[in-house]
Amino acid sequence: DVKVTQSSRYLVKRTGEKVFLECVQDMDHENMFWYRQDPGLGLRLIYFSYDVKMKEKGDIPEGYSVSREKKERFSLILESASTNQTSMYLCASRTGTNSPLHFGNGTRLTVT
């Protein structure tokens, strides 16, 4: 069974801090994604990666960056955290185009 693991379930950070959210998948999936989930807005795509060292902006990339140095690992970086980045962050992976996404359990980030 595919396992997508997000390193933290809950994080509390201060405004201006640099924040790293880590995600690892164990099924050799090519594609990886970072979503942000907010009530009433569903899931919004922040960044995605179709291959190692490749990254593409999603719909709401402002204030975020990503890193994919290894196929199994996709990191989301908040360069300078702000209170409006308080949210649930979900990582997902898939084998290829239009195959189903497999999600991690999410990281609930609070920025104070």
Next chain:
Amino acid sequence: AQSVTQPDIHITVSEGASLELRCNYSYGATPYLFWYVQSPGQGLQLLLKYFSGDTLVQGIKGFEAEFKRSQSSFNLRKPSVHWSDAAEYFCAVGMFSGGYNKLIFGAGTRLAVHP
């Protein structure tokens, strides 16, 4: 613009009653369609998917969904709801947008089940 709409934010049903969750999309081509469920504190789990062929698809946990091209809809149904079905449900549509195949999610429908 390409979009996915779930018109119902909250739905409450009694245990044993039937359920239908609505999903409409706006997209010029035939999309790939998915329904996901999210239990509290968890990630999203795939319930079912439609790529092609029979427009009525069966999923896990007794759910089914029907693709209606003429209505641009992919509604989720279950004939008899169980208390454990209380969760949030997301419709998602695979579209080609901005040069890439993306999965666009609806805002979700939160289901409450009365005993």
